[in-house]
Amino acid sequence: MKKTIYFFLLLIVFSGCKGKPSGTLQTDLKNNADGPSYGDALIEGTIGEPSILIPMLASDSASHNVSGLIFNGLVKYDTDLSVIGDLAESWDISKDGLVITFHLRKGVKWADGVEFTADDVMFGYKTIIDEKTPTAYKEDFLQVKKAEVLDKYTFRVTYEKPFAPALTTWGSLIILPKHLLEGKDITKTDFARNPIGLGPYKLSKWVPDQELILGSYKDYFEGRPYIDRYIYKRIPDPATMFLMLRAGEIDMMGLTPLQYTKQTETDYFRKNFNKYRYPAFQYTHMAFNLKHPWFKDRRVRQAIAYAIDKSELVDVVLFGLGSPATGPYVPNTWPYNPEVKKYDYNPENARQLLKEAGWEDTDGDGLLDKGGRPFKFTVFTNTGNKLRENTATIIQWKLAQIGIKMEIRKLEWSTFINQFIDKKRFEAVILGWSISLDPDQYDIWHSSKTREKELNFISYSNPEVDELLEKGRRTFDINERKKAYFRIQEILAEEVPYIFLYVPDATVIISARVRGIKPSPIGISYNLPRWYVPKGLQRHNIEPEP
């Protein structure tokens, strides 16, 4: 059904976008040079509604987006992916990397006026490691051997082993107001839907399944946010959401590649909106089951890599909104190694390699064969992901050209994972990973992580990679880490356990009246409190917040 909707939208938008003059937005939005000013509301359209606003219990992106505006962490990522202080002013790491001491900012107040102290951090830590707390983020904190409150503004944690990603785990998942939650069952409390935080916004109204209205927190420790209200409006149907954007009923939404490159390329949108694009922290790959006799042979995997034209995939599948991937990291971030072996499209190389591996078309049926068996295999991907389905189709066509027949089978997500991935019943899959901002990918590549339900489902095993992964997570020295991860990428590029296909871009459209947006490698929302609407362009000032 989705497919039909998009196709239809394409039709009507192509045929009709010359339509009405700009309607409600008449001022020339892009040429107003007024400086920052308080006021107005920003309405973002969203498909999913947050379910819970306690960060450590939330599992969906909508909940994290909203709770991220209500809570802050001890540390956060800067735009260049380095770690900087948030609620912690500074921190010391002991020489052996086992002890981290955080020095907290003084005078920060929860939205109810109570001061934020190290006790709140301790309380959050105790809550997250509590057996009874149903959280998906416990593991990182179970590595902590000892946590202690040294004084009101100093918090210290000691680890069993040095653990480089440890520092960044002290982000916004962990901070909770002790004075409001102590002694309460965190899964039952009213706080989850009526939180008191210390971030730039506070929840003022939540109408379930319709909208969340957040008001700015005037005493926010980094200064009062310019935009008074941030409204998170739930619109379950993506086609409807786009129509609401067009009608001026929402100010901001994520766009599909088609919407970005075609449907918003009209005078109306150019005049009234700005579009932003930046690499998303994820990549799509084609992975091989390395236990499979054919794919055990590195030459076969390399041959398939040569047979796939990655830039063509980016152009066709993503409408150019992305970049070819060369490894499991995002280009232009510090762990990314640009100097690895690249498999530029070269069907000749592919044929040559296959020939070396014993694959030749001996019976003249157009398919390669070896030992009397034709080269036919099935690639699995999950239903509902149009981009992956298109990717699979293009690869299918490319492989047919070098004499490999690839079937595509689409499976519903749970079935796919439970019946095929976990049981290793697949030949190849097209899937994607979201990449965490920390480069540790131990769970995906380490040879000890190949049991059922673990993430190295392709059974990849390389002693050198194992060692480098271990090294990368045990040192805090960024240069040492960089060396380890660079080498891992070289090995992965040589061995091709995955063919890294592409890194898609995230694409967002925002009303042109909103200023102060500065795209960066970590996206745009990091400085949301500094966004503003010049006085003359403000639209929603009907009910000023008290």
Next chain:
Amino acid sequence: MLIYFIKRFFEMIPTLFGITLISFFIIHLAPGKPTDVFSELNPKITPEARERLEKYYGLDKPVIVQYGLWLKRVARFDFGESFSTDRRPVMQKIWDKKQPITERKLFITFMLNLIEMVIIFLVAIPIGISSATHQNTLYDRITTVSVFIGFAIPSFWLALLLMMLFGVYLDWLPVSGLKSMNYDSLSMAGKLLDRLRHLVLPVFVASFGGLAGLSRYMRSSMLDVIRQDYVTVARAKGLSENKVIYRHAFRNALLPLITLLGLSVPGLIGGSVIFENIFGIPGMGQLFYNGVMARDYPLIMGILTIGAILTLLGNLLADIGYMLADPRIRAR
């Protein structure tokens, strides 16, 4: 009569029991668990953490035990807690006592369906009668074709077309939702008008598709009746055509439609799932859709049970209506 009534009522209980049993097992037959959504292929979740989560939701027990536990709770009118991370009671999600009645999900869906049903009947019956009395004329053909178009057009497609036209190009009606952003600051009349403006498109789309079935039934039922001897007698008596049709024929032709009324309830509830999503109406249909996507078993079961009860009640009401309308059935 009262005895028949009581008997019918008690017959509903095993039916309901059967419906819930089958639904429960079918839902659990689908592969996957509610915890999959956030635990599959998530590097932060170890197998131990996964087991803990499953235990937390009671998913480690055999399905039959889970059904027993569910049934025990439902006997006390408690549908349990939703599996989504907010862990709110299912009953609160469907019927939130803290909100004004017009904001409660069951109410929204129920009222919308009621309005649609009334509109479908008000429009379809006259169409059916007039096409029967003008059988095989151009008028009959045009109405037949148009109601079938309504039947054949996918409702989500029609909905998008109308949103484009009225919401974006003409800017007459809101695109989606149930009320405007400034709803709270409106006067009483303003609020009513705002609601109505939001209802026009969804109600139209939902009713349009329902016209075909009912008007065709009305037409054929009317045609059957018109050929009966007593209609010929009425005509022979010299009654005016209007009297013949509306006093004598219409009443009898209406009988089969009462049954249809009861049968149309599940269709309407099913339809709500689709158009509540397209129009962003925060009703039970949308809740159900989200529940299915997240494998939120208690929520799905809660809504299915309520849907089943509504359907059974609809059937019961139809039977009673039939009894009241038709003396031949009353006699039994």
